[in-house]
């Protein structure tokens with residue numbers, strides 16, 4: 001699997017195109033402000049877009065959906081616990097002083113423990129509430145990588161002060177589902193640079209008791 005990052009917008013949101021190098025099948029994850037660049041890359045690479053996967057339904061991770069919908073009929077997937085937030089996108093936009101995009105809702109649901117295949121590539125879907133109720137991460141175990149959305153960042157963690165956020169749940173999710181991955185696992189995050197499990201385990205100030213964090 002090859003993962004390419006596309007960054008855009010006021011929040012420097014990272015969207016991703018994940019490719020199965022063997023077949024050219026690909027998925028788009030979190031089409032935000034850079035959605036047009038993502039579509040252009042898929043076209044340029046003659047990729048076959050099979051699905052759009054959303055780690056969660058915050059505006060910055062979904063605002064490019066209409067651009068993607070113009071390009072493809074591929075189904076959009078979201079965990080059902082974030083559906084209310086998707087349906088409240090106008091309120092999210094209003095909080096940011098912006099107009100709400102008119103977005104067609106996701107057709108399909110992501111399920112905890114589910115396996116998503118495209119070509120010969122595989123993502124395991126892991127429900128990781130905390131930043132939002134229906135947040136998921138996508139783990140490609142065979143490729144030693146995970147797309148972790150806004151659960152954890154290089155040197156930081158997802159905020160929990162937005163509607164539906166839960167601080168305790170966020171740390172439970174990180175402890176149970178990120179820190180249990182092999183240390184060399186690459187983490188592609190929703191904002192900022194990529195990192196690894198081991199790097200965050202040993203240096204992330206939110207995770208290390210020495211620095212006042214809560215996890216060993």
Ligand SMILES: [Zn+2]
Pocket residue numbers: 056058131150
């Ligand atoms: Zn978010």
Ligand SMILES: [Zn+2]
Pocket residue numbers: 011013058060061150190191
């Ligand atoms: Zn975000």
